[in-house]
Amino acid sequence: xxxxxxxxxxxxxxxxxxxxxxxxxxxxFITVGLPDVGLVGPIATSHIVQTLDMKEVGYxxxxxxxxxxxxxxxxxxxxxxxxxxxxxxxIISETILPVQAIYQLSKAITLWAKQHNASFIVGVTGIxxxxxxxxxxxxxxxxxxxxxxxxxxxxxxxxxxxxxILVGVYALLVxxxxxxxxxxxxxxxxxxxxxxxxxxxxxxxxxxxxxFGVNVDVKSLLEKEEEIRIKARELMRRTSEQMKAxxxxxxxxxxxxxx
Amino acid sequence: MSTRKKRSIFDIFEEIREEINRxxxxxxxxxxxxxxxxxxxxxxxxxxxxxxxxxxxxxIITIDLPCVRKEDIKVNATENMVRVEAPMRECVxxxxxxxxxxxxxxxxxxxxxxxxxxxxxxxxxxxFKSGILEIILPKKIAGFRIPVE
Numbered sequence: 001x002x003x004x005x006x007x008x009x010x011x012x013x014x015x016x017x018x019x020x021x022x023x024x025x026x027x028x029f030i031t032v033g034l035p036d037v038g039l040v041g042p043i044a045t046s047h048i049v050q051t052l053d054m055k056e057v058g059y060x061x062x063x064x065x066x067x068x069x070x071x072x073x074x075x076x077x078x079x080x081x082x083x084x085x086x087x088x089x090x091i092i093s094e095t096i097l098p099v100q101a102i103y104q105l106s107k108a109i110t111l112w113a114k115q116h117n118a119s120f121i122v123g124v125t126g127i128x129x130x131x132x133x134x135x136x137x138x139x140x141x142x143x144x145x146x147x148x149x150x151x152x153x154x155x156x157x158x159x160x161x162x163x164x165i166l167v168g169v170y171a172l173l174v175x176x177x178x179x180x181x182x183x184x185x186x187x188x189x190x191x192x193x194x195x196x197x198x199x200x201x202x203x204x205x206x207x208x209x210x211x212f213g214v215n216v217d218v219k220s221l222l223e224k225e226e227e228i229r230i231k232a233r234e235l236m237r238r239t240s241e242q243m244k245a246x247x248x249x250x251x252x253x254x255x256x257x258x259x
Numbered sequence: 260m261s262t263r264k265k266r267s268i269f270d271i272f273e274e275i276r277e278e279i280n281r282x283x284x285x286x287x288x289x290x291x292x293x294x295x296x297x298x299x300x301x302x303x304x305x306x307x308x309x310x311x312x313x314x315x316x317x318x319i320i321t322i323d324l325p326c327v328r329k330e331d332i333k334v335n336a337t338e339n340m341v342r343v344e345a346p347m348r349e350c351v352x353x354x355x356x357x358x359x360x361x362x363x364x365x366x367x368x369x370x371x372x373x374x375x376x377x378x379x380x381x382x383x384x385x386x387f388k389s390g391i392l393e394i395i396l397p398k399k400i401a402g403f404r405i406p407v408e
Contacts (some may be wrong), residue, residue: 133388133393193310194309196323226326233306233307234296237308
């Protein structure tokens with residue numbers, strides 16, 4: 001499918017992970033940037049990939065994915081790709097995936113991460129705040145699915161996400177990680193709900209810098225904030241449609257039962 | 260004697276065309292929404308992302324307008340719709356993407372928003388911050404007060 005050498009295929013139910021280069025890192029961190037609130041995940045992770053010059057090492061493929069191929073620099077690419085450098089792996093989707101696909105994809109990411117002995121899967125997304133316009137620098141909150149993840153968050157003094165509901169692909173990722181005992185950290189930056197939010201992505205990168213021990217500069221991201229907002233309008237529109245179908249609004253609702 | 264002007268065949272066709280359009284918009288629109296890209300290359304227009312929320316008293320419309328200056332934004336409102344036109348402070352060029360292999364330039368955001376409930380446009384307020392336009396439109400509330408016994 002891609003103009004690269006195929007090293008290994010791993011099948012997880014209806015999803016196949018194709019590795020096109022050797023993944024070197026030991027106990028890697030796997031960060032996931034899929035379209036969701038404010039496109040925080042895709043904006044943050046693609047900036048990390050570009051800044052660290054991460055190498056494309058594989059992709060996810062499935063008949064559940066829409067019939068799409070992305071052409072980049074005259075080369076066909078699958079829509080869900082894997083990048084790696086040292087101990088960091090990043091999974092990015094450039095397009096919106098159908099709901100039935102995200103169930104399988106989150107499971108496949110978890111199982112594939114376990115095979116690579118990943119120390120953490122880090123979900124990067126936004127939490128919609130109604131007063132985002134008044135917030136100069138968005139806060140980033142986190143929660144962990146395991147004792148190791150909680151300790152890591154405490155060590156880095158990441159503000160805890162104390163109460164709330166998470167809906168969508170990142171919720172599934174947490175659920176699968178809990179099932180498979182794969183440590184997971186979910187980071188949620190205060191974000192616009194329906195607009196791409198590079199400011200929220202920049203705040204998240206600052207947290208990821210300390211988590212991964214890297215130094216990704218956010219200045220260049222903030223400088224091209226307006227350009228990103230123009231280019232990401234259509235992906236944001238499709239993401240909003242999916243968030244509506246998933247009843248994402250539940251994240252804004254007050255919980256009725258506290259136990 | 261009737262003073263009614265005789266309609267031409269063109270007037271009749273035009274009326275039929277308008278009627279069909281209205282039918283499709285009112286009844287078929289929600290079932291078959293038109294899926295179109297958010298830009299018009301020949302007229303160099305981009306459609307901005309918009310979001311509508313409401314409180315008991317107001318409709319709140321937010322519109323993402325990057326690369327725009329506050330003083331260039333034009334907002335017009337009626338009871339049922341809001342129209343926004345916002346030229347960008349400089350031409351935005353998109354290179355090599357999809358149908359833009361020759362490149363395309365855009366210079367203005369344009370959007371007409373149909374409102375879900377009638378508003379009082381004379382009392383509307385707007386502000387522009389961080390490239391986001393927020394328009395607050397008080398809802399038009401008609402009716403009688405019902406005494407509570």
